[in-house]
Structure formats: structure tokens, C-alpha cells
Amino acid sequence: MVVKIPERKTPMREQPAQERIHNFNEVALGYTEEEAVAEANRCLQCKVPLCVKGCPVNIDIPGFIRYVREKDFEKAAEVIKKYNNLPAICGRVCPQENQCEAQCVVGRMKDHEPVAIGRLERFVADWEAEHIGLKLPKRSPKRSQKVAVIGAGPGGITCAADLAKLGYEVVIFEAFHKPGGVLIYGIPEFRLPKAIVEREMEYVRALGVEVKTDIIVGKTISVREILDEFDAVYIGIGAGAPKFMGIPGTNLIGVFSASEILTRVNLMKAYAFPAYDTPVKKGDNVIVVGAGNVAMDAARTALRLGAKKVTVVYRRSEQEMPARLEEYHHALEEGIEFNWLTQPVRYVGDENGRLTAVECIKMRLGEPDESGRRRPVPVEGSNFVIEADMAIEAIGQGPQKILLQDFPELKLNKWGYIEVDPETCATNVPGVYAGGDIVTGAATVIEAMGAGKIAAKSIHQYLSSKVASKKR
Amino acid sequence: MYRILKRQRLAEGTYDFWIEAPEVAQHTRPGQFLVVRVHDRGERIPLTIADAQDDKVRIVVKAVGKTTYELCSRKKGDELADVVGPLGRPSEIDRFGRVLLVGGGVGIAAIYPIARELKRVGNHVTVILGGRTAEQVIMRDEFGFADRVLITTDDGSLGIKGVVTDAMKQVLDSDEVDVAWAIGPTIMMKFCALLARERDLKIWTSLNPIMVDGTGMCGACRVSVDGKIKFACVDGPEFDGRFVDWDELLKRLTIYREEEQKSLQRYLEKVGDMTWL
Ligand SMILES: Cc1cc2nc3c(=O)[nH]c(=O)nc-3n(C[C@H](O)[C@H](O)[C@H](O)COP(=O)(O)OP(=O)(O)OC[C@H]3O[C@@H](n4cnc5c(N)ncnc54)[C@H](O)[C@@H]3O)c2cc1C
Ligand SMILES: Cc1cc2nc3c(=O)[nH]c(=O)nc-3n(C[C@H](O)[C@H](O)[C@H](O)COP(=O)(O)OP(=O)(O)OC[C@H]3O[C@@H](n4cnc5c(N)ncnc54)[C@H](O)[C@@H]3O)c2cc1C
Ligand code: SF4
Ligand code: SF4
Ligand code: FES
Numbered sequence: 001m002v003v004k005i006p007e008r009k010t011p012m013r014e015q016p017a018q019e020r021i022h023n024f025n026e027v028a029l030g031y032t033e034e035e036a037v038a039e040a041n042r043c044l045q046c047k048v049p050l051c052v053k054g055c056p057v058n059i060d061i062p063g064f065i066r067y068v069r070e071k072d073f074e075k076a077a078e079v080i081k082k083y084n085n086l087p088a089i090c091g092r093v094c095p096q097e098n099q100c101e102a103q104c105v106v107g108r109m110k111d112h113e114p115v116a117i118g119r120l121e122r123f124v125a126d127w128e129a130e131h132i133g134l135k136l137p138k139r140s141p142k143r144s145q146k147v148a149v150i151g152a153g154p155g156g157i158t159c160a161a162d163l164a165k166l167g168y169e170v171v172i173f174e175a176f177h178k179p180g181g182v183l184i185y186g187i188p189e190f191r192l193p194k195a196i197v198e199r200e201m202e203y204v205r206a207l208g209v210e211v212k213t214d215i216i217v218g219k220t221i222s223v224r225e226i227l228d229e230f231d232a233v234y235i236g237i238g239a240g241a242p243k244f245m246g247i248p249g250t251n252l253i254g255v256f257s258a259s260e261i262l263t264r265v266n267l268m269k270a271y272a273f274p275a276y277d278t279p280v281k282k283g284d285n286v287i288v289v290g291a292g293n294v295a296m297d298a299a300r301t302a303l304r305l306g307a308k309k310v311t312v313v314y315r316r317s318e319q320e321m322p323a324r325l326e327e328y329h330h331a332l333e334e335g336i337e338f339n340w341l342t343q344p345v346r347y348v349g350d351e352n353g354r355l356t357a358v359e360c361i362k363m364r365l366g367e368p369d370e371s372g373r374r375r376p377v378p379v380e381g382s383n384f385v386i387e388a389d390m391a392i393e394a395i396g397q398g399p400q401k402i403l404l405q406d407f408p409e410l411k412l413n414k415w416g417y418i419e420v421d422p423e424t425c426a427t428n429v430p431g432v433y434a435g436g437d438i439v440t441g442a443a444t445v446i447e448a449m450g451a452g453k454i455a456a457k458s459i460h461q462y463l464s465s466k467v468a469s470k471k472r
Numbered sequence: 473m474y475r476i477l478k479r480q481r482l483a484e485g486t487y488d489f490w491i492e493a494p495e496v497a498q499h500t501r502p503g504q505f506l507v508v509r510v511h512d513r514g515e516r517i518p519l520t521i522a523d524a525q526d527d528k529v530r531i532v533v534k535a536v537g538k539t540t541y542e543l544c545s546r547k548k549g550d551e552l553a554d555v556v557g558p559l560g561r562p563s564e565i566d567r568f569g570r571v572l573l574v575g576g577g578v579g580i581a582a583i584y585p586i587a588r589e590l591k592r593v594g595n596h597v598t599v600i601l602g603g604r605t606a607e608q609v610i611m612r613d614e615f616g617f618a619d620r621v622l623i624t625t626d627d628g629s630l631g632i633k634g635v636v637t638d639a640m641k642q643v644l645d646s647d648e649v650d651v652a653w654a655i656g657p658t659i660m661m662k663f664c665a666l667l668a669r670e671r672d673l674k675i676w677t678s679l680n681p682i683m684v685d686g687t688g689m690c691g692a693c694r695v696s697v698d699g700k701i702k703f704a705c706v707d708g709p710e711f712d713g714r715f716v717d718w719d720e721l722l723k724r725l726t727i728y729r730e731e732e733q734k735s736l737q738r739y740l741e742k743v744g745d746m747t748w749l
Contacts, residue, residue, distance in 0.1 A: 175687055177509060177516075177554045214556045216687060220495045240689045244701065251696055251720055253727050260690040268515065268684070274738050277515035277538060278684075279731035353723035400688055401706065 005106060009116040010039040017333040021303050024189045024271050027330060028092070031123040033071065040068035043115045046105055051117060054103035056450035059083040061100060061117055068120055077128035080121060081137070085161045085203070086154060086449065088129065088196045091122025093187060094446050095324045129199060136206055140167035145463045148173060148230040150217045150403065153181025154445045155436030156236035157204055158452030159459075164207040166460050172209060173226075175216040176267065181238055183445070185267035186259075188297050190304070191327070194266070218406035231466070232431045232459045235418065236452065239437040241400045244393055245289070249347025254283065254355030258290075258298035258394035265301055282306045283390025287358050289313055289344055291321040292442075295394035296328060299336050302392065310336045311386065315343040315363050315376040339386075341365070343378065347391060357385045397442055417441055425455035426462075433459055473551040477528055482610040483603075485535040485749045486578060487544045493555040494527040502565065502585040503678070503710055506531070506557030507686045508543065514553060515539050518683045518705070520655075521558055522581040529555070532581030532610065535749055538735040544749055559686045560709045563676065565589050568650040570596045572643055574636050574664055576656025577603060580610050582678055583655050591617050598622070598647065600639045602656070606630035637663050644671050652676070654713060658722055665713030677713035679704045681724055696720055 013029040043065045051061045067076035080087045096118040107114025149156045152174035160170045180197045242257035264270040268278035286302040291314035299310045317340045346359040362382035365374035411428040413419045418434040425433045435451025478490040505520045523530035535544040563586045575583035591597045598620040603609040606629040622639045623631030652675040654664035661677040668675035681693040688706035696717035
């Protein structure tokens with residue numbers, strides 16, 4: 001028997017491009033129950049599901065999809081929640097095309113798109129939130145040991161939740177006034193509504209995790225105090241310090257890091273200025289440098305703030321672009337222009353120190369570099385000028401130094417990130433574990449969560465053996 | 473929540489607060505600042521920590537825009553949404569010999585803990601306090617520990633008639649000074665730094681660019697020092713003023729001028745008369 005599977009994913013309704021560029025509401029609107037079931041029926045329920053291997057937390061994908069088929073959405077949610085504390089978030093922001101969906105066998109059939117695993121995950125999570133609400137899993141009996149989690153990003157939240165379920169007393173220390181990490185201050189409302197992050201935080205709090213905001217470890221309290229008070233520590237402080245290219249004119253008015261624009265808009269809600277007090281600049285002609293997720297978010301944010309024209313410049317070509325495909329397509333639909341093989345070399349300003357233009361040079365791709373990607377090299381004499389009153393650099397972030405400077409014993413790798421054993425997330429300091437962007441450099445939400453899970457398991461082992469050796 | 477334990481008016485539009493913030497209070501050192509968010513829709517603004525005792529920190533705030541107006545109208549017993557700190561690198565305190573500290577306006581509150589600490593470790597401390605009028609020379613009776621105090625006012629209502637650099641010249645002409653600090657309005661720090669450069673004197677200035685997070689995560693606070701880009705919140709806020717690009721800093725302070733005016737106007741329309749502040 002030949003099964004016939006629709007070639008395309010069941011489409012998801014979206015706000016039309018012309019409408020959404022004027023608001024910060026979510027772009028993708030989610031599946032209805034019928035659409036979800038239709039999409040679930042595209043899944044072959046493989047005996048050896050390759051998709052699961054592609055997921056960093058190994059969600060039982062065919063397992064939850066089977067329940068979606070049967071319209072038992074509650075059960076589907078239960079399956080997912082066993083592996084993933086934050087499905088509503090992952091379903092929205094995972095780069096599925098490189099992870100679960102990249103491995104799906106349907107996607108390997110001629111002319112077929114993979115099963116829309118991410119969309120289904122999102123549907124199930126949203127359905128649960130709407131119909132069931134907060135449902136707490138069984139917790140182990142309370143244990144006496146205390147664990148500190150530093151940084152309330154997806155990695156820290158996951159680690160804290162897993163440890164709380166195991167009965168540990170867990171305290172999260174977060175530098176900002178709101179927990180969530182990049183989910184709150186980086187990824188925009190139109191891709192990930194903040195209400196969803198807050199909902200997931202409710203769940204973590206309901207598990208008994210204490211979240212202490214406004215605490216910068218290394219300043220407000222020292223690493224030493226944490227080590228003295230807690231039996232184990234997870235460090236998940238991310239890599240949020242913006243880098244600048246450092247070309248002439250970087251300090252002109254109108255040149256920003258993507259981090260600044262996104263923090264103002266997302267964490268501080270500057271898009272609602274003056275109802276919220278924090279302002280943000282609106283440019284007419286905006287240049288965004290870089291082509292990762294951060295660059296897409298910055299470009300689409302600038303557009304929504306009212307820019308007439310937004311141009312992304314990237315020194316490599318479309319093939320090398322690191323952004324999620326879906327978001328690139330959204331950006332194209334919204335009218336954002338892309339200048340490939342282009343590198344800014346100088347910002348040009350007027351007498352008041354305001355940006356007026358960006359001088360760029362054309363690039364071509366040369367020999368492959370260490371990353372295996374072809375290295376861009378400047379084409380001499382190809383300089384040209386793009387008019388711009390705003391430029392946003394999104395060329396990558398590095399580790400934030402405050403905690404690391406207060407913790408000199410901690411071993412770092414040559415890029416300045418924390419060195420860990422990838423099997424356990426253990427650092428060189430006993431009882432101290434780390435994961436997420438502060439270990440890998442900028443990566444993904446689900447990878448940070450995967451690390452949080454591994455660390456929780458290791459911490460549980462470490463603390464159990466400590467108890468056992470004390471008893472002896 | 474962070475409770476206001478004490479509030480006192482020091483001069484027109486300038487208020488002295490003690491705020492309950494145990495962790496910040498216990499860890500702060502002279503030269504550091506904190507970030508305040510007055511309420512849930514508020515902006516994060518940086519303010520120097522003027523003093524700390526037990527569980528409380530002291531800040532001195534001048535009302536210049538929406539957020540500082542709002543903060544200054546908060547009463548004893550009110551709570552602030554967020555107080556984060558201590559931020560920035562502490563001042564470099566050592567036994568230098570003879571030191572000079574120049575404070576202008578609310579900058580007087582910023583030099584106060586530094587001067588006191590420099591005295592405590594055994595320096596000879598000269599302080600210059602400047603203001604537009606006598607009233608603006610805040611906290612002047614708190615500098616009794618200093619070896620020498622000079623006061624300048626623009627209108628001559630107290631001390632030397634003139635600006636702080638006039639007093640600074642007087643001191644430098646007659647005295648050996650090993651290292652100096654100048655904290656106050658940017659333009660004042662610029663002229664103090666120019667004078668120090670002429671006299672080959674190291675002068676710490678506490679830069680006050682616009683900030684968002686205060687922890688090195690946004691780059692809003694970047695300044696040029698000796699031709700290099702620095703983040704004032706983590707690399708500073710104190711830098712040797714002789715090497716600071718002052719004109720760039722002055723320009724960067726105007727980035728949000730239109731928005732600041734709009735915000736303040738909207739606020740004043742809502743609350744009405746604020747001239748009492
Ligand atoms: C704009 C943007 C868009 C992105 N889009 C995507 C996407 O679509 N899909 C995807 O998978 N990934 C995306 N990423 C990457 C993803 O968000 C990160 O890989 C992930 O958030 C890393 O999680 P984390 O737990 O390591 O830390 P983070 O999310 O970085 O959180 C770290 C937390 O630690 C806090 N902290 C730092 N220092 C201290 C300290 N000293 N004391 C206390 N707290 C501290 C920080 O304030 C922060 O809240 C994006 C990143 C950005 C910036
Ligand atoms: C490290 C640091 C320490 C500071 N310490 C103190 C302090 O102890 N006491 C105090 O009263 N203020 C201090 N400031 C300045 C204070 O942060 C600003 O006055 C405040 O952010 C203004 O907010 P606003 O909303 O009231 O005014 P806005 O509407 O933001 O601005 C109104 C006016 O103030 C000017 N302004 C804005 N930001 C600053 C700034 N960062 N510095 C100087 N002028 C500014 C604007 O150009 C405008 O003219 C400090 C600033 C920094 C960076
Ligand atoms: S968590 Fe991410 S990678 Fe895993 S199944 Fe869900 S969308 Fe795919
Ligand atoms: S690989 Fe694709 S078809 Fe197979 S179980 Fe996974 S999602 Fe279903
Ligand atoms: S205030 Fe954000 S980096 Fe300094």
C-alpha cells in the first residue's frame with residue numbers, strides 16, 4: 001500500500017505582512033484543532049524515529065503526535081512535558097529546520113516538507129494552557145540540600161525546574177528585574193509573546209523555585225557567598241555582551257547594538273513609549289549589520305518602530321546566513337532588503353555627531369576557514385555608500401564578565417567561555433555546573449535547555465553521593 | 473521592593489534618600505552606582521551611591537526629567553520597584569599623599585564617599601564644592617573630615633565667586649597634588665580635566681552617559697577614552713579625564729532629547745504644578 005502524504009506542511013495562519021509591520025503582535029497565529037490533526041496525520045509514526053535524535057532534549061515526537069491524531073491533546077501535552085518544560089517557547093523559536101524537522105523522514109521524501117513538529121508542539125502547549133491551565137507534576141519529597149541557579153534564561157529555568165521536581169530547594173538569581181533571559185529581553189513580542197514566558201515562569205515558581213531578581217552575582221552578592229550558602233550551583237548567565245565591529249564612527253548618534261534596541265523594546269517596552277518611560281530611536285533609513293536571528297529581530301523591530309526602509313548587510317552570502325529560515329522569509333515578506341557580500345567599513349556623520357551614511361565594501365568568498373565556511377574577502381576599490389540615519393550592529397555577543405571576574409578559579413576556554421565536561425556540564429570547581437550560551441557561545445534556546453537538564457541530573461547525582469558519603 | 477526610609481530636601485529639586493536595599497548596602501564601595509526603576513512602567517536610571525549603612529543606601533537625586541521628577545516626589549515609606557547594584561568599578565583608593573576632590577551640584581554627593589575613604593586611609597584631603605548659588609552647595613557641613621574645604625558659587629553668595637576651576641587653579645598654584653577627582657555636570661568635568669591635563673595631573677572623572685542595564689549588556693553607555701571604546705558601566709564609571717573624548721560624550725547625551733522633553737511635558741500635564749519640588 002502506498003501512503004499518500006500531502007507534500008506541504010499544513011499552513012499556519014499569520015498576520016498579513018502589510019498589517020503586522022505596524023504592530024508588535026505575534027506574527028504566526030497557531031493551528032486550530034482540525035489543522036493540528038491534519039498535520040499530525042502527515043507523521044508516519046516511525047518505529048525508529050529519526051526526528052527524536054534531532055531534538056536536543058529527545059522529545060518522544062511520534063508519541064505526542066499520536067495523541068494529537070487521536071485528539072487527546074491533554075495526553076500529548078503530558079508526553080511533551082516529560083522532556084521539555086517550555087514547549088510553548090520551543091515550538092515557536094526552535095530552529096526546527098536544523099533540528100527535529102531536519103531529520104524527519106517525510107522531509108526526505110521527494111518534494112515533501114517534513115512534519116511541522118514545532119507547530120504541533122506549539123499547538124499542544126497553547127491548547128494545554130487554554131484548557132487545562134497550570135498542572136503540576138509529582139514532586140519528590142523535600143530534600144535538605146540547596147541549589148543556586150545563576151541566570152534565569154531558558155537553561156537556568158530548566159535546571160531549576162528539574163531540581164525542584166526532585167525535591168531540592170532551588171533559588172534562581174537574576175540580574176534583570178524580570179526572569180526569562182533572552183526570551184524576555186532579546187526575542188521580540190511578535191515572535192514570542194512575553195505573556196507566554198511569564199506563564200512558563202509561573203509554572204516554575206509553582207514548583208517551589210524561588211526567583212530573586214535584581215541580583216547581579218559578582219556585584220550584589222559575591223560568588224563566594226553563593227558557594228558558602230549552597231550545596232551546588234548552576235551557572236547559566238548567557239553570552240549577552242554586545243560586540244562592535246569597531247569601525248570609525250561607532251560612537252556616532254544613530255549607531256546602536258542590537259542588544260540595546262531589543263532590550264529597550266522588549267524588556268523596557270519602549271515600543272509603547274511614552275506610556276512606558278523608556279524611549280527608543282526610530283530611524284527612517286536603517287542598516288542592520290549581520291544576518292543571524294538577532295539581526296532579523298533587530299531589522300523587523302526597526303520596521304515596526306516606523307522605519308521607511310530597512311536594509312540588512314551581511315559579509316557572506318544567502319547560503320551562509322545563520323538566521324532561522326522561517327524568520328528570514330518573514331523578513332522578506334515584510335519588505336526588508338538584503339545586501340549580501342557587503343561589509344561596512346566606516347560610519348559617516350554630520351557636525352552634530354549624527355549618523356548620515358554607512359560606507360561599505362563589496363566582498364567575495366575565498367577559501368574555507370576553520371568553520372568550514374568560505375571566508376569573505378574584500379573586493380578592493382568596490383566601496384560604496386548607503387544613506388542611513390540609524391545603524392544596528394548584530395554581529396554577535398560575548399560573555400558578560402561580571403561573574404567571571406569574581407570567580408577566577410573557574411576554568412575558561414580560549415574564547416573566554418566556561419569550560420565544562422559536555423557529558424555532565426561539570427566545571428573544574430566541584431559542585432559548580434554550567435551550560436547554555438556561557439559555555440557554547442551564542443546558540444539556541446533548546447540547546448541551553450538541554451544543558452540545564454543534563455546539569456540537573458549531574459547535580460542530583462553529585463548531591464546524592466554527598467549525602468551517601470556523609471551517612472557512611 | 474525597596475522602601476524609602478528617609479527623604480530630605482537639600483536644595484531646589486534636589487533630594488537626599490535613604491533606601492532599604494540590604495545586599496547593595498553590604499557590598500558597596502566608594503565610586504559605585506546603582507540602577508533604580510521607580511515603578512513598573514519606569515525607566516532604569518543610574519545614580520551614584522553616596523553612602524551606605526547596615527541595610528540601607530543613600531542617594532542624592534536632582535530632578536532633571538520625568539524619572540528623576542517622579543523619584544523626587546516619592547515620600548518616606550514609599551517603595552521603589554527596583555534597586556540594582558552596586559555597579560561599576562569602585563574608585564581606586566590608596567595612600568597617595570595629597571589629594572584634591574572637586575564636586576559640582578549633585579556631584580558633591582558622589583565625591584563625598586570617595587573623599588571620606590581617602591581621608592580614612594591617610595591622605596591629605598582638599599575638597600572644592602561648587603554650585604550656582606549657596607543653596608546648591610549641598611552637604612557642605614558633612615565635609616568636616618577634610619583638611620581643607622573651598623566653596624565656589626556662580627553668584628558669589630558663598631565662598632569664591634566663580635566656577636570650580638577657579639578654585640582648582642588656586643589650589644594647584646599653591647599646593648602639591650598627587651591625584652584628583654572631579655565629579656559633576658559633564659561640562660564641569662570637561663573643564664576640570666582640561667586644566668588637569670595642562671598641569672599633568674591625573675584626574676578621575678565619573679562619566680554619566682545614558683545607560684540601560686548598567687551591566688555591560690547593551691553598549692548604550694559607550695565612551696571614547698584614549699581613542700578606545702569603553703563601556704562606562706563596567707569599565708568605569710571613573711576614567712582619567714585627561715583622555716576622555718568630552719565632546720563626543722556631550723553629544724551622546726543629547727540622543728534622546730526630544731523623547732525626554734515629550735515625556736516630561738506629558739508628566740507635568742498630568743501631575744500639574746511641580747515648582748514646589
Ligand atoms: C535577539 C535574539 C534572538 C534569538 N532567537 C533565537 C531563536 O529564534 N531560536 C533559538 O533557539 N535561539 C535564539 N536565540 C538564542 C537563544 O536565545 C540563546 O541561545 C538562549 O537564550 C541561551 O540561554 P541561556 O540559558 O544560556 O541564557 P540567556 O537566555 O542568555 O539568559 C541568561 C540570564 O542570566 C542573567 N545574568 C547574566 N549575568 C548574570 C549575573 N552575573 N548574575 C545574575 N544573572 C545574570 C541575564 O540577565 C539573563 O537573564 C536568540 C538570541 C537573541 C539574542
Ligand atoms: C554612573 C552615573 C551616576 C549618576 N549619578 C547621579 C546622582 O547621583 N544623582 C543624580 O541626580 N543623577 C545622577 N546621574 C544622572 C541621572 O542618571 C540622570 O539624571 C537621569 O537618568 C535622568 O533621567 P530623567 O528621566 O529624570 O531625565 P531625562 O528625561 O532622561 O533627561 C533630562 C535631562 O537630563 C539629561 N540627562 C539624561 N541622562 C543623563 C545622564 N546620565 N547624566 C546627566 N544628564 C543626563 C538629559 O540630557 C536631559 O537634558 C548619574 C548618571 C550616571 C550614568
Ligand atoms: S524542542 Fe525544538 S527540536 Fe525538540 S521537538 Fe520541539 S521544536 Fe523540535
Ligand atoms: S521522523 Fe517524521 S514521520 Fe517519522 S516519527 Fe518523526 S515526525 Fe513522524
Ligand atoms: S549600560 Fe548597557 S552596557 Fe553599559
